[in-house]
Amino acid sequence: xxxxxxxxxxxLPDLDPPSAADEMALRERGQFTSLLLGAGxxxxxxxxxxxxxxxxxxxxVLLNLVxxxxxxxxxxxxxxxxxARLVTLGGWLMAGSLAMCLVVLSLLx
Numbered sequence: 113x114x115x116x117x118x119x120x121x122x123x124l125p126d127l128d129p130p131s132a133a134d135e136m137a138l139r140e141r142g143q144f145t146s147l148l149l150g151a152g153x154x155x156x157x158x159x160x161x162x163x164x165x166x167x168x169x170x171x172x173v174l175l176n177l178v179x180x181x182x183x184x185x186x187x188x189x190x191x192x193x194x195x196a197r198l199v200t201l202g203g204w205l206m207a208g209s210l211a212m213c214l215v216v217l218s219l220l221x
Contacts, residue, residue, distance in 0.1 A: 149184070152206050156180040159213070172216050179209025 130138075156177040163173040183205030190198025 148203070152180055152184045152187075155210065169217060169220060172213055172220075176209050176213035179213075180206050183207075183209060 156173075159173045160170075160177055163170045183202045185202070186205060187199050187202030190196065190200075190202060
């Protein structure tokens with residue numbers, strides 16, 4: 113019987129209004145997330161455009177595109193399933209892919 117009451121209580125919504133500090137933190141988190149998602153989509157496309165225009169090192173940039181979008185896919189899966197580890201892993205995949213691409217491009221240039 114106690115398990116049934118615990119189950120019912122866990123499904124009730126939180127009726128306490130959020131404080132102003134909590135709302136501000138949520139807004140800042142949302143803005144930062146939007147910035148990261150925008151960068152995660154636009155940076156690889158920008159690098160592909162630059163590589164196509166110069167005609168050099170397209171294979172590196174395409175690998176970066178796959179790595180960045182793969183990390184973005186992992187992040188979205190983490191958000192949908194409420195798994196913070198997947199979100200963090202996706203962010204690290206994106207950052208690592210971009211860093212490796214930029215290092216290799218700087219070494220080959």
